[in-house]
Amino acid sequence: xxxxxxxxxxxxILSFLSKAGAKVGDDxxxxxxxxxTIEGVLLPQTTYERPTxxxxxxxxxxxxxxxxxxxSSITLKQKGREPSFIHPSKPASASGLPNVTIIxxxxxxxxxxxxxxxGVKPALTAEELYLLVPELSGLADITTKAVFxxxxxxxxxxxxxxxxxEVASAVMEGAHGVVVAHGTDTMHYTAAALTFALExxxxxxxxxxxxxxxxxxxxxxxxxxxxxxxxxxHAQVSGVFVVMHAGLSDTSLTVHLxxxxxxxxxxxxxxxxxxxxxxxGTIKGEEISLRPGFAPRRNSFDGFTLHSSFDEKVSxxxxxxxxxxxxxxxxxxxxxxxxxxxxTGLGHAPRHLFDSIKAAVSRGVVVAMTSxxxxxxxRMTVYDTGRDLLKLGVVPLGDMLSEVAYAKxxxxxxxxxxxxxxxxxxRSNLRGELADRRLI
Numbered sequence: 226x227x228x229x230x231x232x233x234x235x236x237x238i239l240s241f242l243s244k245a246g247a248k249v250g251d252d253x254x255x256x257x258x259x260x261x262t263i264e265g266v267l268l269p270q271t272t273y274e275r276p277t278x279x280x281x282x283x284x285x286x287x288x289x290x291x292x293x294x295x296x297s298s299i300t301l302k303q304k305g306r307e308p309s310f311i312h313p314s315k316p317a318s319a320s321g322l323p324n325v326t327i328i329x330x331x332x333x334x335x336x337x338x339x340x341x342x343x344g345v346k347p348a349l350t351a352e353e354l355y356l357l358v359p360e361l362s363g364l365a366d367i368t369t370k371a372v373f374x375x376x377x378x379x380x381x382x383x384x385x386x387x388x389x390x391e392v393a394s395a396v397m398e399g400a401h402g403v404v405v406a407h408g409t410d411t412m413h414y415t416a417a418a419l420t421f422a423l424e425x426x427x428x429x430x431x432x433x434x435x436x437x438x439x440x441x442x443x444x445x446x447x448x449x450x451x452x453x454x455x456x457x458x459h460a461q462v463s464g465v466f467v468v469m470h471a472g473l474s475d476t477s478l479t480v481h482l483x484x485x486x487x488x489x490x491x492x493x494x495x496x497x498x499x500x501x502x503x504x505x506g507t508i509k510g511e512e513i514s515l516r517p518g519f520a521p522r523r524n525s526f527d528g529f530t531l532h533s534s535f536d537e538k539v540s541x542x543x544x545x546x547x548x549x550x551x552x553x554x555x556x557x558x559x560x561x562x563x564x565x566x567x568x569t570g571l572g573h574a575p576r577h578l579f580d581s582i583k584a585a586v587s588r589g590v591v592v593a594m595t596s597x598x599x600x601x602x603x604r605m606t607v608y609d610t611g612r613d614l615l616k617l618g619v620v621p622l623g624d625m626l627s628e629v630a631y632a633k634x635x636x637x638x639x640x641x642x643x644x645x646x647x648x649x650x651x652r653s654n655l656r657g658e659l660a661d662r663r664l665i
Contacts, residue, residue, distance in 0.1 A: 233270035238279055241299045242267075250305035255279070255291065256298040263291065266305060323401035323458045325365035328391055330384075330407050331375040358447045365458040368400070377408025377415070377434075382535035382635045385415060389422035389533040392430055396529070402429045402457025406450070409434035409488055409496065412467060416483035417632035418535065420465040420656045425528035430465045431457045432483070436494045445470055445494045452478040452508040460506075460513050464520045470494040471507060480506040482519065484629050484658035489599070501600055501624045501660070534639030539563040541631040543597060544574045553581035563591045563634040563647075566619070567627045572596055572603035573610045579617060586618035589644045593620040593634060593651055595627040602660070620648045625659050633658065 234242060247253050247267060255263045265281030268288065278290045279299075352369040361367055372391050373384060388405070395403050407415055416432045423430065433453035435446035453468040465483035472495050481499045490496040499505075506515035538561050542552065556564060564585060568574050572594040574582070585592050594614065596603050602624040605611030615621065622630050630651070637647045653659070 234279075235276055238270075238277070238293050241279075241293065241296070245299045245301045247299060247301040251301055252303040252305055253281070254300045254302050255281070255296050256300065257291075258295055258297045263289070264302065265289070322364065322366045324368065324399060325402045325404060325454055325457045326368045326370065326395035326398075326400040327404045327406060327454070328388070328395065329369070329371040330373040330380070330388065330405065331377070358450050360447075360451050361454050364451070364454050365401070367454070368395075370395075375408075377411040380408075380411055380415065382418070382537045382539075382632075382639075385418040385422065385535050385632070385635075386533045386639075388415065389419055389531060392419060393423060393529075393531040393533070396423075396426070396428055396430075397526075400428065402431065402454075402460075404450070404453045404457050405430065405432045407432050407434050409436060409469075413483075413486050413488055413497070413626075414628050414632055416465055416467050416481075416486060417626075417629040417658070418636065420483040420658070421633055421636040422531065422533050422535075423465065424530040424532060425524075426463045426465065427524050427526050427529055428463055429457050429460050429523075432465070432467045434469065436470075436492060436496060445475075448475050449478065455511070456480060456508060456513060460515065461522055462505075462515060462520045463523050466505060466520075467497055468508065469497040476509060478508040479504045480508065480513075480515070482657060484656055485626070487599075487626055487628065500626060501602075532636070532640055535632075535635045536562060536638035537635070539565070539631060539635040539638060541565045541567065541627060543567040544569050544578075546575075548575065548578065550578055550581040553578060553585060557581075557585055557588060557590065561585075561590060562638050564593070565622075565627060565630045565634055566592070566594050567597040568594050568603070569597060571607050571611060572605045572614070572621060573608065574614060576610070576613075579613070582614070582619065583617050591620065591634060591638070591644050591647050591651070592618065593622050593630055593648075595622050595625055595630050597627070618648075620651050622651060623659050629658050 249267050249269050251267050253267050257263065265283045268280040268282055270280060277293045279293060280288060280290050282288050372388060392403050412432050412434050419430060431453040433449050435444060435449055437444045449469055456468055467481040467483060467486045468478050471477040471479040481497060482505050485499050485502040486497055487500045488496050489498045503516060505519045540556050540561055542564055544566055566574055582592055594603055594605065603621045605615050605621045634651060637650055641647050
């Protein structure tokens with residue numbers, strides 16, 4: 226047996242399996258040193274399992290792990306096959322439906338069980354997602370394209386540029402709407418980035434994810450995908466949105482603006498919530514309910530512009546007790562061009578950072594302030610700490626979410642060089658990311 230089809234097993238287990246001619250998926254009999262015999266299907270060994278453990282699926286459906294030290298021999302009873310993903314057949318689409326492009330980037334919504342590790346890995350293409358949810362064929366004429374196949378924590382502003390270009394291309398080719406299948410960990414960052422990069426969108430662009438992989442019984446991927454495609458195909462609005470579960474049940478989904486949403490739970494299916502605002506709408510079955518006036522209606526291509534450049538030399542820094550000035554100094558030494566602080570409370574940072582902040586501003590680095598509080602607005606004129614930071618040149622960002630501020634600053638630095646102009650635009654409400662006035 227070669228290491229390629231060993232199912233993760235190594236010696237001494239591999240020697241037993243090779244002698245028996247057995248591999249993962251085969252029905253085997255283990256002769257135990259105590260005289261007992263155990264029969265089952267040989268399962269792969271996970272990366273995190275002890276190397277001396279043989280894993281079987283018993284006839285009753287339970288799995289059991291047995292130390293090789295307790296086994297005297299392994300006998301092949303019947304050949305089987307390794308667990309595999311079977312590509313489904315493509316469903317037929319009805320004629321006359323609106324065109325929707327699904328762009329795949331990876332993440333849990335495009336993941337399945339990795340039988341080597343016992344975890345999940347990005348493995349499904351955008352087309353496979355479509356094929357696994359045949360209901361989509363009754364909602365739209367689907368075109369699919371896989372741009373990336375990675376977990377969203379591995380995405381960078383460079384990926385945002387590529388993704389914005391792909392979305393713009395789909396729109397210009399006549400898509401009635403675009404769905405971006407995305408990992409949930411950084412989906413709100415990407416939603417903000419696309420909101421800035423795609424100006425005057427004529428159609429809806431919907432980011433959608435899943436908290437649980439497509440092949441788990443509790444997966445939310447199919448329901449989320451159906452809702453996202455329904456919205457992209459039939460909602461009479463334009464812009465960038467996130468569509469995810471509204472609660473723990475499967476009865477409804479929430480539509481969030483791309484610059485007003487944040488992931489607030491690690492694992493719940495309703496992890497995404499609108500912050501400092503009201504959700505844009507809900508989707509219940511075939512019904513789409515939208516908040517009046519929250520976004521422009523579908524429109525012509527007049528004014529649709531792609532601004533896809535993002536600068537990666539931007540940092541998001543959380544203020545905490547004892548934060549060292551060396552963090553700011555290190556960013557400056559690395560050539561950082563922009564810093565977004567997640568300040569405490571109303572937008573504060575400790576005084577021992579002031580010299581480093583002053584040095585950053587003097588070098589032309591744009592330094593902006595958000596709050597690490599979930600709700601509310603930065604108000605840097607209330608306490609002298611905030612007023613002193615303003616005098617140093619720190620830009621207050623009101624109720625803008627820190628992730629949105631990070632994406633916006635990266636985007637602005639990709640298109641402008643004048644720090645004063647960038648600071649002005651950071652304070653300006655360009656895409657609904659900043660309220661003119663918010664009560665504290």
